[in-house]
Each structure stands twice: as structure tokens, then as C-alpha cells.
Amino acid sequence: MPWKGEKDAYRIWLSEIILQQTRVGQGLDYYNRFITHYPSIADLAAAPDDAVMKLWEGLGYYSRCRNLMATARYIVAHHNGQFPDNYEDIISLKGVGPYTAAAIASFGFNRPHAVVDGNVYRVLSRVFGIDTPTDSTEGKKQFAELAQQLLDPKIPGEYNQAIMDFGATVCKPQSPLCGNCIFHDICVARKQNLIDQLPVKTKKLSIRARYFNYFLIQKGGKMLIRQRREKDIWQDLYEFPLLESDAVAIGKKPAAFLEKELGMRKNSFQITQTSSCFIRQLTHQTIKAVFFHVQLDETATVPHLGFSWVSQDELKKLAFPRLLRDYLEREVGIKSK
DNA sequence: AAACCGGGGTG
DNA sequence: CACCCAGGTTT
Numbered sequence: 001m002p003w004k005g006e007k008d009a010y011r012i013w014l015s016e017i018i019l020q021q022t023r024v025g026q027g028l029d030y031y032n033r034f035i036t037h038y039p040s041i042a043d044l045a046a047a048p049d050d051a052v053m054k055l056w057e058g059l060g061y062y063s064r065c066r067n068l069m070a071t072a073r074y075i076v077a078h079h080n081g082q083f084p085d086n087y088e089d090i091i092s093l094k095g096v097g098p099y100t101a102a103a104i105a106s107f108g109f110n111r112p113h114a115v116v117d118g119n120v121y122r123v124l125s126r127v128f129g130i131d132t133p134t135d136s137t138e139g140k141k142q143f144a145e146l147a148q149q150l151l152d153p154k155i156p157g158e159y160n161q162a163i164m165d166f167g168a169t170v171c172k173p174q175s176p177l178c179g180n181c182i183f184h185d186i187c188v189a190r191k192q193n194l195i196d197q198l199p200v201k202t203k204k205l206s207i208r209a210r211y212f213n214y215f216l217i218q219k220g221g222k223m224l225i226r227q228r229r230e231k232d233i234w235q236d237l238y239e240f241p242l243l244e245s246d247a248v249a250i251g252k253k254p255a256a257f258l259e260k261e262l263g264m265r266k267n268s269f270q271i272t273q274t275s276s277c278f279i280r281q282l283t284h285q286t287i288k289a290v291f292f293h294v295q296l297d298e299t300a301t302v303p304h305l306g307f308s309w310v311s312q313d314e315l316k317k318l319a320f321p322r323l324l325r326d327y328l329e330r331e332v333g334i335k336s337k
Numbered sequence: 338a339a340a341c342c343g344g345g346g347t348g
Numbered sequence: 349c350a351c352c353c354a355g356g357t358t359t
Contacts (some may be wrong), residue, residue: 020355026345027354060343063357097356117354137338164354173352174348201351203339231358233342282343322344340359347351 002031004161009083009108010041013071016100017064030059042081045072050318053236057319057336062235067095085109098144106160112153115160116144119167124150125199126171129188133202205284212289213243213250214324215258216332217269219296222309225318233285238318240291241307248277254292262307268300275331280323291327 001024003015014034018027033055038044044052049069056065071093075083084090086109091101098116105111114120121134124146132139152159170177178190189198217224217240224241228234243250243257254271258264273293280287296302310318316336320328328334 016354019353021342021353022344022355023346023353058344060345061355063342064355067356095356099355103354115354118352119354160354168354205340231341235342280344284341284343338359341357342355344353346353348349 001028002035007108009085009104011035012104012108013083013096013100014068016103017068017095018059020064020100021061022059027059030056040081041072041083042076044069045076045081049236053319054317057237058322058325062237062319064095066236070094071096083108085111087111087113103160106156110157112151112156114144114147114151114156115164116140116147117164119164119171120147121199122173123163123167123171126176126189126195127183127187129192129194129198131194131198131200133200135201135203139200207284207286209286209288211245211248211250212287213245213254213257214239214289214291214327215241215243215254215262215294216291217241217294217296217302219300219302219309222311223315224302224307225310225315226307233282234321236319238315238320239324248288248290250290258294262303263301264303265299265301268297270295270297275327278323278327280321287323289323289327291331 003011006012006015015027015031018031018034034044037055038047047069052069053062053065056062056068059065074093075081083104084093087101087105090096090104091098096104102113102115105113106115121143124130124143125134128146130142130146132142134140134143170181176195178184178187178195181187181190184190189195215224225238226241227236227238229236241258241262243253243261245253258269259266271292272295275291278289278291280289312334315328315334325336329336
């Protein structure tokens with residue numbers, strides 16, 4: 001991992017933001033691409049939104065990318081391009097919470113702040129036999145205090161790295177290596193046979209189904225797109241004209257949508273192709289999508305506010321949700337790279 | 338305190 | 349399928 005032992009706060013920050021709720025194997029390529037494109041925080045701050053979001057495309061949790069841009073620009077504007085070197089200033093940055101602030105402060109500036117991530121929750125809950133839910137306010141406070149108490153303030157960076165590595169390689173979520181564990185004889189969870197019960201989480205997420213009907217409208221080699229500006233999934237990413245419905249089958253609504261919502265003239269278009277249902281499982285939503293290919297005739301008039309026509313080359317430079325990027329590549333033959 | 342925010346890997 | 353991932357922000 002290129003960020004291990006890294007002392008450049010910009011690189012530490014970038015790697016930590018990328019790794020939020022993201023596995024190392026998934027984030028590694030993204031990290032390398034960002035460092036290549038934007039070697040310094042000033043480079044990142046100067047980059048256009050669309051270019052940065054394109055580099056983030058497919059990684060998910062896109063607010064991380066928006067906060068990344070905002071923070072880079074803030075540091076250039078207000079900290080002379082120098083990353084703040086203390087916990088309080090660091091945690092005040094957008095997109096930086098307790099974990100990330102402790103990681104940057106300890107790795108980059110040798111400050112004595114203990115990290116508490118999923119690994120730490122797991123190790124501490126098992127070794128000490130703590131069943132307070134880690135997703136409760138009380139649990140967060142309790143584990144943070146314990147972690148801070150255990151931290152070796154002389155070597156905070158090494159300590160933080162060690163406990164997270166230990167959680168990732170020995171005290172794993174499933175099938176932990178208790179036989180080789182240095183805490184074998186003192187681990188409360190192991191002694192009481194509670195390894196599979198700890199850590200405790202209370203909140204069970206509910207997954208809702210959503211039905212997206214996308215319209216692929218092409219004309220003269222260009223496609224009609226829009227940017228998602230609402231506070232919803234995929235904010236600031238691009239998509240095609242969309243009709244969301246309550247169920248998979250939307251009957252005769254496609255034509256009505258094109259006329260009413262897009263202002264297209266009746267009988268000036270044809271739906272030439274309807275895809276099968278594509279399913280994308282997100283953490284808290286199941287997206288079921290159908291794609292309608294629309295053929296326009298000579299008299300067709302197309303909207304309008306909020307939409308724009310883009311060529312394939314322009315489209316490739318914009319960030320689309322994975323679902324749409326996959327459909328473009330598999331069914332339309334447009335490859336992103 | 339609870340809801341919301343992606344995508345992928347693993348067993 | 350359930351669970352988890354070097355979490356954070358908004359309501």
C-alpha cells in the first residue's frame with residue numbers, strides 16, 4: 001500500500017478519504033490515479049469539477065469527492081496550500097470526521113490521537129468483551145475513550161497502524177485467527193465463545209426498491225443527458241432523461257413522459273427498443289432499471305431546460321453511475337476508457 | 338438518534 | 349443472501 005509510512009499529509013488525507021467504507025483493493029487504483037493526475041493539493045484544487053468526479057467515477061459515496069474538492073480549494077485559499085497540522089483544524093475540514101482526523105494527525109504529524117474504525121471496534125469489543133453497540137452514541141464514546149487510553153502517545157502513528165492491521169489480518173470479521181492470536185489467553189470474547197457475537201450493531205438497514213426508466217435519445221451522433229442535482233443518490237453525476245415509477249411495468253407512460261416532461265411533439269418519435277430489467281444493488285436501495293431507446297424523426301423538437309446534447313467523446317469525460325456506465329458499454333457499445 | 342449516502346468482496 | 353469495508357453528513 002503506497003500510503004503506508006507516507007508522511008505527506010496531502011497523500012495521507014487523499015488515501016483516507018478514498019478508503020472510507022472502501023476496501024484497500026478497491027481504492028488502490030483510484031489513489032494512484034489521483035496522485036498521478038494531481039500530485040499536489042494545488043493541482044487538485046485547480047481541477048474542474050467534472051474532471052475530478054470523472055476520476056472518482058465508480059467508487060461510490062460521491063459526497064466524498066465533492067468534499068475532497070471543497071477542502072483542497074479551502075486549504076489553498078485559507079492555509080496557503082499547507083495542510084493543517086493539528087487535530088482540531090483537521091477535523092473541521094469537510095469530509096473529515098473523528099477517524100480521518102486521527103489518522104492524518106497521527107500519521108502525518110505524530111499527534112497522539114487514537115483512530116477508531118471498523119477494525120478497532122472489532123478488536124476492542126472482542127478482547128475486552130464489550131457488547132455496547134458500536135453504532136450507538138454511547139458505544140462510539142465508550143470505544144473512543146478506551147482506544148485513546150490504550151494509545152501509546154510516544155508512537156501514535158505506529159500504534160494506530162498496528163491495531164488496524166491486526167484487525168484486518170488476525171481479528172477478522174469472519175473466521176478470525178484466534179489460534180495464532182497474541183491475545184488468545186486474555187480475549188474475553190474467545191474465552192466466553194462470543195467471537196461471532198461481537199462487535200454488536202443494532203441498526204438494521206432497510207432496503208427500498210426503486211424503478212428507473214431511462215430514455216436513450218440520440219440525434220446526429222449525440223445523446224441527451226442531464227446532471228443529477230437533487231439531494232438523492234448519485235448527486236452531481238450525469239444520467240439520461242429519467243422517469244421514476246412505482247413498479248417495473250409502466251405501460252403507456254413512456255410516450256406520455258416524453259411528451260409532457262420533455263415537451264416532445266406527439267408522433268415525432270418512436271421507441272425502437274426496450275431493454276430487459278437491469279438490477280443494481282446499492283447498500284440501501286435496489287435500483288431496477290429499464291432503458292428505452294428513442295428514435296426521432298425530422299420534425300422532432302427536443303428540450304429544453306436542464307438537458308444537453310453531448311457527443312460520445314464529451315460523454316466519456318463525464319461521470320455516470322456504474323449502472324449507466326455498464327449499460328452504455330454492454331448494450332450501446334460506448335466504452336468509457 | 339436516525340436516516341442517508343455506492344460499489345464491491347466474501348462466505 | 350447477509351455482512352462488511354481505514355465513515356461522514358444531514359435531518
